[in-house]
Amino acid sequence: MKIIxxxxxxxxxxxxxxxxxxxxxxxxxxxxxxEVKDLEIKIINTKWKKVDE
Structure with a gap:
């Protein structure tokens, strides 16, 4: 099994x-x-899924 x-x-x-x-x-x-002087990251959504190999 994998977790994605x-x-x-x-x-x-x-x-x-x-x-x-x-x-x-x-x-x-x-x-x-x-050169990147300023970086801001905003997480909107996270999903988890189980996959049988």
Whole structure:
């Protein structure tokens, strides 16, 4: 028997990206670096299910 846990939720984040030029920044391509500055996770629902193998 297996136990399957399914969790659903929402995530909010602030991501900071650094670009080598204004053109790439406007296009949103080829970021030199990316960093998540703030992350908030909200669990909405958790379900458990038993499954026979």
């Amino acid at each position: 846990k399914t969790t659903t939720g929402e995530a909010e984040f602030v991501m900071e990206e650094h670009f080598s030029s204004e053109e790439k920044a406007q296009e949103g391509t080829d970021a030199v670096s990316q």
